Amino acid sequence: MINKSKNYDELLYSLPLTVRNIIIKLDDKLKESLEEIRLRIDKPLMIHVNNQEKFLSIDGKIVNSLKLAYIVTSEDCEKALQLISKSSIYAFENEIKNGYITLKGGYRVGICGKCVLENGSIKTIVNVSGFNYRIMRQCIGVSDEIMKYIIKYPNIVYNTLIISPPQCGKTTLLRDIARNISNGMADLDFNGENVSIIDERSEIAACFKGNPQNDVGYRTDVLDSCPKHIGILMMIRSMSPKVIITDEIGKIEDILAIHEALNAGVSIITTVHGKDIEDIMRKKHIDDMLNNREFDRYVILSRKLGAGTIDAILDKEFKAIFKGPYRKECSLL
Known part of the structure; x- marks a missing residue:
């Protein structure tokens, strides 16, 4: 398992259910090499592994065709934001304005969307449309x-x-x-x-x-x-x-x-x-x-x-x- 001693469950349960189930189905050797999990609305679910980007299918297989890849939905992204922020965006506002949230275990989730400015500085990010779950390994x-x-x-x-x-x-x-x-x-x-x-x-x-x-x-x-x-x-x-x-x-x-x-x-x-x-x-x-x-x-x-x-x-x-x-x-x- 990825970072088994470092609260791997925190990573899994910060993923929307459909994506979580796909990641769980990955081959164990693939999990050990996993570096990033990428979610983008209406785009294929992707992982970065062994310095390469790969598409994933609904059954947790690496596929080369977009037609076979799982397509991330807006509902997936809405749920992802709820999960990584523990349903309290305000509590994580300082992190969100820097473009990421750190999870227990040291995993970091990068986010992107529409920036809301205040006095020339980023106050927060709304309409979040993309996530990059980075797999920390010490x-x-x-x-x-x-x-x-x-x-x-x-x-x-x-x-x-x-x-x-x-x-x-x-x-x-x-x-x-x-x-x-x-x-x-x-x-x-x-x-x-x-x-x-x-x-x-x-x-x-x-x-x-x-x-x-x-x-x-x-x-x-x-x-x-x-x-x-x-x-x-x-x-x-x-x-x-x-x-x-x-x-x-x-x-x-x-x-x-x-x-x-x-x-x-x-x-x-x-x-x-x-x-x-x-x-x-x-x-x-x-x-x-x-x-x-x-x-x-x-x-x-x-x-x-x-x-x-x-x-x-x-x-x-x-x-x-x-x-x-x-x-x-x-x-x-």
């Missing part, structure tokens, strides 16, 4: 083999930038790095440090009602659904972290906040979308950080061996200190 130990390049006895944590195209496992790796820094690693004589996670899109810790659904370590504090530039400064002032972890930097506000953290002696581990050093050198604001050698390590990801493939690890002068491709199988939770 990979315990996926970062173990590379931690020796990120931490050093007795308590050094290198400023690290993970460079990755979409869907290559950067958040999964980042999450496990947080766990290892927080808990410590006896084999590296590293006792563990206080970690603060600013989880703007609730993807790293996957908090549900403030409680992380993922294991991010017992010395870790999480600021959920908070803009990165605000959260970084808040955590520095309030939680005395040794390390701040956040995902997908890019805005000038993010960069300025990171500078504040570095000036305060706090290590930063974060991510950016890109293929390699040359690619992110073309990104405004990021290029200055690279030119100023503000990061000590660069971890470059791809899908060469599947999601989570590490192509290389570079030092602050962009010299390779680890060459891949390398991918570690991990224990799924």
Whole structure:
């Protein structure tokens, strides 16, 4: 089963009945590889599995023809919204305006429809017409083999930038790095440090009602659904972290906040979308950080061996200190 230990029933029972019954009928091996379930009004029911999109029939079979695929109805989508919001849209309004709702167990449901604006900002989304159920899987130990390049006895944590195209496992790796820094690693004589996670899109810790659904370590504090530039400064002032972890930097506000953290002696581990050093050198604001050698390590990801493939690890002068491709199988939770 998908995430059996992570409240799989929460995922199943957030699906409208017809779709739920289709997913239940899937082959067990297919369920284990399931990444996304897509519902769009008057469109075929689709899943994303093994880096491919597939149509599903009413009897839970993969089909290649639109004529054989189950067509999602408006009633399906209405019921889906009721289920993921527990029939209380207002209670989830802050999440909905960001385009998603996080379920117990760390599953996240993206939604789209008509945006209602107030003073130039999104107040909520109505007439919801599409859902993307994202299947979260925590990979315990996926970062173990590379931690020796990120931490050093007795308590050094290198400023690290993970460079990755979409869907290559950067958040999964980042999450496990947080766990290892927080808990410590006896084999590296590293006792563990206080970690603060600013989880703007609730993807790293996957908090549900403030409680992380993922294991991010017992010395870790999480600021959920908070803009990165605000959260970084808040955590520095309030939680005395040794390390701040956040995902997908890019805005000038993010960069300025990171500078504040570095000036305060706090290590930063974060991510950016890109293929390699040359690619992110073309990104405004990021290029200055690279030119100023503000990061000590660069971890470059791809899908060469599947999601989570590490192509290389570079030092602050962009010299390779680890060459891949390398991918570690991990224990799924």
